[in-house]
Amino acid sequence: MSETLLEVEDLHTRFATREGTVHAVEGVSFSVDRGEIVGVVGESGSGKSVTARSLIRLEDPGYIERGSVRFDGIEMTDADDRTIRRVRGDGMAMVFQDPMETLNPVFSIGEQIVESIKVHESPEKQGLLDYLNVPLFSSRGKRSQMRQRAIDLMSEVGIPHPETRVSAYPHEFSGGMRQRAMLAIALAREPDLLVADEPTTALDVTIQAEILQRIRDLNEELDMAVLMITHDLGVVAELCDKVVVMYGGQVMEEGPVEDVLTNPKHPYTESLLGCMPQTCARGEPLNVIEGRVPSMVGEPTGCPFASRCWCSSESCTSGELPTEQVGDDHTSRCHHVEELSESMEAEQ
Amino acid sequence: MTKPIVEIDDVVKRFPVDDSFFAKLLGNETYVTAVDGVSLSIEPGETLALVGESGSGKSTLANMVTGLHSPTSGTVKFDGEVVGEATSRNKETLAAIGMVFQNPRGSLDSRLTIKQIIAEPLKARGWSAAEREQKVESLIERVNLSQAYLPRHPHELSGGEAQRVAIARAIALNPRLIVLDEPVSALDVSVQAKIVNLLMELQDELNLTYLFIAHDLNVVEHIADRIAVMYLGQLMEIAPTEVLFTETSHPYTETLLSAIPSVDPTKQKERVILDGDIPSPINTPSGCVFHTRCPLADEHCATQTPAAEHIGESTSWCHYAAEFADDEKRIAGVMSDD
Structure with a gap:
């Protein structure tokens, strides 16, 4: 019965700034089914929030260069103001990070x-x-x-x-x-779809647990789909059915939560999981990702994560990223998926 | 046994909400009791973490250690001597306590360059320009930033870089104690990991003592030696980290622990969710302050203030601490009975 509610295809959102064009979202594709909870994770500056805002057409002062956002049969990218208003009125609702x-x-x-x-x-x-x-x-x-x-x-x-x-x-x-x-x-x-942009980031853990529980209940009672934007992998593990990992404005990995978090097939997802304090022994230094999030000004070439990745090679720095099917509904966009799974097997 | 570096003895801090002349005349002044009779001590070289929800008085307690607030009653001792507000402290004490705040950008003066920011405490102690120059250069490298950052202004830094500058400033005068008020709460996981690593390195190298305030128990578990749990200005439990995480002896700690989202989706645990918000600190509940939200509370809890109970290595302020520690599953059992 999984009927697609929202389908995002090859979305490009850009900002024209004095320093050059910022490619905030660079070819993002994913879909949300009715009644499904989908998480979007990534560090600050990976384009999560801009993606969310583009969905309900609040991307201003940016603009959607190309791509399509189809919500319940309505093409949002070239809809007129009246239609957009309608969709915001009873289709998609958004909860922002800072309630004040x-x-x-x-x-x-x-x-x-x-x-x-x-x-x-x-x-x-x-x-x-x-x-x-x-x-x-x-x-x-x-x-x-x-x-x-x-x-x-x-x-x-x-x-x-x-x-x-x-x-x-x-x-x-x-x-x-x-x-x-x-x-x-x-x-x-x-709403048929609730877009929640880091709704619990500013809150205490106890209140966060309560709000997440509330969202889950509402999802079950009203059969409302949820798109959860967060940087906390714990929240994703807790709440979501499916997860989309973003970095540098691109989707790095996508798949069912259990699969992605227990068996990551992309070096970025793996590094992000490694940074969580839970995964390290007490008193030991935590794992880190060297370097920092790229600036995204100018045309990106190759994999955005290449400069910080431990398994990057020459093929990573140029050309399109391949989309590798690594399991049921589980895709990873990396040149080295096979090597990665081999090295993980070797570790175990 | 070593002498504690900080001793906090029965400290109370109240802030006036309405203490106008008329309110006094009518005898209905109102106060917020931010910290209510807290006693604890910090040993040299250890990391003591203070955890609790917003409004539990963690930051107020820390501010009394740094001298930003003076206690309404009770004493704060540093190195065995009673210290008051920052303005009344001598220069040695001021230099011995460093502070790092939660919002890294808000705590750096936006009109100064990074170099001026780090040099400010040195200037206050009367270092010469040449000495300052040298020290600032070594400090910025100590926190793993290049010297190219020195002429920049705070708005040109990312959150993690700004926090590094704040740490450099805090260690400038070779302090012995650093009070860290939620130093990593505003940062991404990957940046947070780097700052936590830096703090642990510095502690080893410079022999620092940390008072670490956080609401993220995952980070606390990683870095702290002992954890003090606060609720509505009172201590609920103090225990060594391993003990607190494995053998909780207070229901409030249990609820805090169960609220942490786990990264492993296959390990979904029994969750204890509290109803409602933390009560107002103007009219704190009678008896045990937690009884209004505690799933185990009875009439006894509503009237009697619990005394400290020692269970193994931990100290707990709960009437049923012993029973609770014996039977960890009890709270989950009560919840599922409803």
């Missing part, structure tokens, strides 16, 4: 959730009168109904005392609570 900067400080949480409900109900028309609450033009019953729906949503995402909290302002909320309010706003639209 994305919530409006001058409206109460309840009003912001109600606005989201209004957008969902009539994505085409947003009458000014709907917002002014003039007695003659807006019915009191409908307003209290929407308020009740906002309260229901708030309790659904786990905000305690929603009846009193509904009229609170963002500054009265703690970080975890704000992130839950963001989630409520996103859920008010009953």
Whole structure:
């Protein structure tokens, strides 16, 4: 029954800067099925967030050079503003990393959730009168109904005392609570796909565990697909069905979470896993990846990871990356997949 | 037995929320109790980690060690002598304690060059220009950055580089204790690994003592010798790292440990998820501060403040510490019964 909901093909997003063109996303392809949780991981500057923003067409000031984003049969890259607005209204919802900067400080949480409900109900028309609450033009019953729906949503995402909290302002909320309010706003639209851009990075582990649990429950109850952008492999292992590993604006490896994390077929995934403190003995120096993320200004040549990779060779520095099938639905884009698996076998 | 380098004795820190004249007149001043009666000591050469959620008073406690805050009551001793606020400390004490902050960019003055930033503590101690030059060059190389960075400004550095500069500044005056306030929380895993390695190297070479604040228990497990767990300004448990991770004797530690996401997807563990947020520190709960969220709490916990209990090598502030340590599975059992 796995029906493809979102399909990204050969997406190129660029930024024109004074130093030259930044190739932030360079030929990314992946797909999300209905009800599936897909993780996108990589270091800062690997193009994860720009990919996510391109999906809902918030890539400005960048631009999509070429490629396609198909969401539920709608081609997003050349859709008009009205269609895009529609999709944002009830198709894709996004939760951003910093809830303080994305919530409006001058409206109460309840009003912001109600606005989201209004957008969902009539994505085409947003009458000014709907917002002014003039007695003659807006019915009191409908307003209290929407308020009740906002309260229901708030309790659904786990905000305690929603009846009193509904009229609170963002500054009265703690970080975890704000992130839950963001989630409520996103859920008010009953989205088919939730795009979550590092929703738990700024939060404590205990709150993070709670929010992840909440996302998982919602995924199961509402059959909502989730695209989870994160740099924490732990979060991916915890939550996702499928993972896309990104580096230098390109997909390095893609596959089912169990496969990729226990049996990585790309040197970058392997190095990233090696950096986690859990994988090292106590008191021993941690494994590191030498060098730093490439600047991505100018046309990239060859594998973006070549300069930091322990098994890179001459063939890595130029030409297209091959896409190697290394298992069921598991692909790795590396010239040295075979050598890598041989050396890993030798280690064991 | 060696003499502890830092001794914190029953320290309380309260911040006024409303202490206006009228509030005083009416007798309803309100205070946030950030740190509430904490006692602990740090041995020379060890790494003591402070962990806990946001708002548990970790940073306030650290700031009292560095002298950025003075305690409302209780004493902080450094090398056996009571030290107060930074302005009242002598130059030797100030030089002996270094500090690295969480946000590497925010803690570096954006108008100064890297060279000026690292030289600032040296200048304060009256080093000559030539001495400073030499020392700054050796420091920048010690933190594995090239001298090409010296004329740059903080905005030209990445997060990891900025944190290295902050570390160079902290070790400039050969301190004996460094207080690290979430030094790696804002960094990517690969950069985080490099900074953690650098900190461990420096500790070996310069014989440093660390007070390491973190909320990431994975890093803490790697670097710390002992761990102190804080909740709402009070200590919940202090134990050597291995003991804390294997034989937890406090339910709060258990919930913290179970919240860490594991990288191995095949090892999904029983999870203990707490309801709600940390209570307000203005009106802290009676009895054990954790009882409002603790899955094991009963009436006794709500009224009686637990005393320190010693179980093996760990010290735990829980009424049921002994029973809890005996039967690790208990909390998971209670959760699944619901």
